[in-house]
Amino acid sequence: MDVEVMEEEWILSPELVRSLLKSIHGHAGANRSVHPFMRTVAEQALLPREARALRVSDVMLPEGDGGKLTARRNGKAREIPLQPQFVEFLREWISDADLQEDDLLFPGTRGRPLSAPDYMPIWEQAQVAVLPRDELYRWRLGESITILRDSCLVKWLTTGISPVTVAEWAGITPTWLELRYPHCFGTEDVEIDWDDLPEVTALPDWPQP
Numbered sequence: 001m002d003v004e005v006m007e008e009e010w011i012l013s014p015e016l017v018r019s020l021l022k023s024i025h026g027h028a029g030a031n032r033s034v035h036p037f038m039r040t041v042a043e044q045a046l047l048p049r050e051a052r053a054l055r056v057s058d059v060m061l062p063e064g065d066g067g068k069l070t071a072r073r074n075g076k077a078r079e080i081p082l083q084p085q086f087v088e089f090l091r092e093w094i095s096d097a098d099l100q101e102d103d104l105l106f107p108g109t110r111g112r113p114l115s116a117p118d119y120m121p122i123w124e125q126a127q128v129a130v131l132p133r134d135e136l137y138r139w140r141l142g143e144s145i146t147i148l149r150d151s152c153l154v155k156w157l158t159t160g161i162s163p164v165t166v167a168e169w170a171g172i173t174p175t176w177l178e179l180r181y182p183h184c185f186g187t188e189d190v191e192i193d194w195d196d197l198p199e200v201t202a203l204p205d206w207p208q209p
Contacts, residue, residue: 048144
């Protein structure tokens, strides 16, 4: 499995993600879908193409409770749980945008899906406004918004959610997670009791015929 490693220093902190989303919200202009689209990528760890394809019918948003989002990739559907706060956010967005059941959840101009030219200039503007001027800054400018997905997946892992569960929500495998974010998985040396090792590793006795 060929997976590019995402080093820890490239991951955006939750504080930086919030600041980027705040900047995007303030500068989206007439393209009102950009902020909710970006927030969904950032908080539900979707690939941009998955978020662009969402329709209103793909989200269940019970009032005052958790909901779920159905994402699709390569013909396969998966469900992602939504916290009550995010449910309320989507309910308000759908109402304010006057979206109907069969509409795209994040429509672009003339009801078409959002495209990279719709959101990349706003994303790049937010990066310039928010990112610290450190050694990574010039490399980050123009970076894909998939870094928001990466940062969300790392946050889920580091808060103790099982890699199996994270993989299920993200539509990937636990092995992919371990290869992509090795810093999230323990690599400490384990003390081995060599005297007990034969007993620990032995198979149980076979039943007598």
